[in-house]
Amino acid sequence: SFSFVKPPRNTSFKKLQESDINYFRSFLDSHSILTDKESITPFNQDWNKIFHGETQLVLQPKTTEQLAKIMKYCNEQKIAVVPQGGNTGLVGGSVPVHDEIVVSLNKMNKVLSFDQNTQVVTVEAGCILEALNDYLKPFNCEVPVDLAAKGSCQIGGNIATHAGGIRLIKYGPLKAHVLGLEIVTPTGQILDLTNTMRKDNTGFDLKQLFIGSEGTLGIITKANVAAFKQDKLNNLILVQCKDFNQALQVRNEAKSFLGKDISALEYLDGITLDIVLNNSRGKTYNPFTNMQDNDKKAYILIEISCNYNIEEVVERLFNRLEELGIYEDMVSSQSEEQYKMLWHLRDGVAEAVVHIGSNVAYDISCDPKYFGEITNIMRERCKQIAETTSCGHIGDGNLHLMFAAHNEECVKKMEEEHEKFLYDWVKSVGGSISAEHGIGLQKRPYLWEHKNQVALDYMKKLKEVFDPNHILNPYKIV
Numbered sequence: 001s002f003s004f005v006k007p008p009r010n011t012s013f014k015k016l017q018e019s020d021i022n023y024f025r026s027f028l029d030s031h032s033i034l035t036d037k038e039s040i041t042p043f044n045q046d047w048n049k050i051f052h053g054e055t056q057l058v059l060q061p062k063t064t065e066q067l068a069k070i071m072k073y074c075n076e077q078k079i080a081v082v083p084q085g086g087n088t089g090l091v092g093g094s095v096p097v098h099d100e101i102v103v104s105l106n107k108m109n110k111v112l113s114f115d116q117n118t119q120v121v122t123v124e125a126g127c128i129l130e131a132l133n134d135y136l137k138p139f140n141c142e143v144p145v146d147l148a149a150k151g152s153c154q155i156g157g158n159i160a161t162h163a164g165g166i167r168l169i170k171y172g173p174l175k176a177h178v179l180g181l182e183i184v185t186p187t188g189q190i191l192d193l194t195n196t197m198r199k200d201n202t203g204f205d206l207k208q209l210f211i212g213s214e215g216t217l218g219i220i221t222k223a224n225v226a227a228f229k230q231d232k233l234n235n236l237i238l239v240q241c242k243d244f245n246q247a248l249q250v251r252n253e254a255k256s257f258l259g260k261d262i263s264a265l266e267y268l269d270g271i272t273l274d275i276v277l278n279n280s281r282g283k284t285y286n287p288f289t290n291m292q293d294n295d296k297k298a299y300i301l302i303e304i305s306c307n308y309n310i311e312e313v314v315e316r317l318f319n320r321l322e323e324l325g326i327y328e329d330m331v332s333s334q335s336e337e338q339y340k341m342l343w344h345l346r347d348g349v350a351e352a353v354v355h356i357g358s359n360v361a362y363d364i365s366c367d368p369k370y371f372g373e374i375t376n377i378m379r380e381r382c383k384q385i386a387e388t389t390s391c392g393h394i395g396d397g398n399l400h401l402m403f404a405a406h407n408e409e410c411v412k413k414m415e416e417e418h419e420k421f422l423y424d425w426v427k428s429v430g431g432s433i434s435a436e437h438g439i440g441l442q443k444r445p446y447l448w449e450h451k452n453q454v455a456l457d458y459m460k461k462l463k464e465v466f467d468p469n470h471i472l473n474p475y476k477i478v
């Protein structure tokens, strides 16, 4: 396990006392208060095991009112608080930096209602994403967000980070589909912004401020989300290309050729495919026969979803790529089992990286034409200290560079010698240093260089408005 250089503790925050815990005991049952070391350890550590906190207390309220009472007290007492969902975040936003108490949404996890006419689902923030989609399955519906952490991440966490994921290409950004939110503010007010109407232009759209604010402005307790009818048919195609340039052509062609029938468009390079295959523990397989020069190859995963004639759509796409001569080999899923295994080649990258080293992950946006170039540059720079994997949501111009660093020294080197280089490069091509994971603690030092001063000043003013004592998720973003 590795430690990250922490900003110093804000000494104006109160250190937790027994009397504070006794106050929480006055309205929370014993299962909602965790103080023993074994139970609180997982809340102190992020998914990548890079960020470690020192909380002594985890609170798991069951109602919005209980949470509001917690926040009112913490604000009065100046006790710092970190909201935590499924703790799958990748930028150190969900764990305490020092001794902040953790407020977990684990016990607020119910789906409250689903209106079949409007297709709006109302759900508590702590509902696991996969459980929410399981609930919607009998109605042939799904929420418009999906990602590899779906078995652990919560809808509240997805909204708080404005998660992107694999369905953005089909449905657009999540913020377009969150119709309403209920928020507990850092001062303990209940801010009711719930709404089930698709159209509601009644003044400032305050809920948008909380989408992507990573738990720094308020705690999301409830959400109204527009669900979508699932297409009846789907098929997954994995295309093997001789190099990145060919893969880029496949990406562009698939996007324009398939239009609305595309439901995911992903990329990984040959070296990354090998790393997944070598660390998949039976969860996937290699569908290709020619693996010569695989380190130069690149792969595009195309998911097609539609309601009729899917075989025809797949065949027409195959013919088109054949006609253009821009691939080496192609497979399409013939069964549910094969569909899952092919998906795991892309989904399993983070898991494989964590298996072989410490995952130092970068999540950038740029024109997809640069994906191959920046991968080669970074792989060459970091070859002594880490295995470099390169994958991402290429349909949306989102590249994930994940480095399996060999040891603690190598993690430090990544941060000190290569991180700034990467972010300067991103800036030079007009990209973003955080496509979908957020800023959290990890990217905070770089935010100041990548956002203009006026924008930053307004962000700070907004923080001041909602959280005058700066107790909510301190040390993150602003």
Ligand code: FAD
Pocket (backbone or CB within 6 Å): 047, 082, 083, 084, 085, 086, 087, 088, 089, 090, 093, 094, 105, 125, 126, 146, 147, 148, 149, 152, 153, 154, 155, 156, 157, 158, 159, 160, 161, 162, 163, 164, 165, 166, 214, 215, 216, 218, 219, 220, 221, 350, 351, 436, 437, 440, 473
């Ligand atoms: P947490 O990790 O618990 O918290 C994340 C942030 O949100 C923290 O700052 C926390 O304070 C805040 N927060 C959580 N819940 C609330 C709430 N109710 N109210 C206010 N603030 C809250 N992300 C993507 O965007 N796209 C991907 O494709 C993707 N793939 C991933 C794959 C893997 C294997 C893993 C481990 C992560 C992936 N992520 C991805 C990152 C992560 O899963 C998402 O950011 C997810 O949305 C976080 O949800 P969570 O419930 O785990 O939140």
